[in-house]
Amino acid sequence: MSSPNESHEPTEPLARGARLLGGDEFSFAAAIGGPRGFVESILPGLVFVVAYITVGGFKVPVIASVGIVVVMVVARLVQRTPVTQAMSGVFGVALGAVWAWRAGDAGEYFLPGLWINAVYLVGVLITMAVGWPIxxxxxxxxxxxxxxxxxxxxxRRRMQWATLVLAATFGLRLLVQVPLYLAGNVTALGTAKLAMGIPLFALSLWVMWLLVGSVGRPQAPLDQPQPK
Incomplete structure (x- = not known):
């Protein structure tokens, strides 16, 4: 089960989810990376949206989102706690920042994330198609x-259904967010990305765990011997 001090690179939510699915119990706290991990995961995106609403343009939102990541890392260093926890989404923030800066458009900040979800969706569907659901x-x-x-x-059928839930998570993000991106609605897109990030993923993990949580665990006998 996930520790509060684990890394939060782009693949970390998936790795954390895999560990949760392999555990005997499900914890929403672990699914979101703990309270502080949750805050550190959503804060860069939240700051971006707030800066865009209040200031507009692309420079201030981009600088603000990158700046908040730096602040979180410095805070961890000062407290001498693992820096990796503050790295939630750093790759996505950096990639989105570069994309938006080069394009001169705040909406482009979200494009790399859409591509990443599309790649994940295709990859998950392939594992289902070949009979090895992830x-x-x-x-x-x-x-x-x-x-x-x-x-x-x-x-096997339950594994396929659970994997389909994972695929549906990525697909739902694209279904909602791509039209917002194409419409240039940065505020709605940023809000949707926050809501459909860690919260949606944690809910999906819980549904998957309900489907496969009992697999491989020893089953108690139905009829327990009665003491004499």
Whole structure:
């Protein structure tokens, strides 16, 4: 299960999700990276949206979002806590900042994230198509059952459904956010990205865990012997 001090690179939410799916219990706190991790994950995007609404343009929002990441890293260094926790979304912020700055358009800040979701969606669907749903692979790895789940048709079906939930998460983001990007509605796009980021992913993880959480766990006998 995720520790509060783990890295939050772009792939970290997926890795954290895999560990949660392989655990015996589900924790929404762990799914969002803990209270401070959650704040550090959404703060750069929130600052960007607020700066865009109040100031406009692209320079101030971009500088503000990058600046808040620097502040979070410095705060971690001063407190001598792991810096990796403050790195939530740093890659996405940096890539979005460069994209928006080069294009001179605040809306371009969100384009890399749309492409990343599209790549994830295609990758997840491919694992389903070839019969190795990524959720099944993750559960097998983190629960120590290897590929034994593939021998049971019912379990394979549940792994496919859970993986479909993951694919639907990426697909829903694109379905909502791409039209907003094309319409140039930066405020709505930024708000949607925040709402459909960690909160939506945590909810999706919970649904996936409900589908596969019991796989590979020892089952208690239905009829317990009665003491004499």
């Amino acid at each position: 959720v099944g692979v993750a559960v097998g790895l983190f629960r120590g059952i290897g590929t034994s789940w593939r021998k049971d048709r019912e379990i």
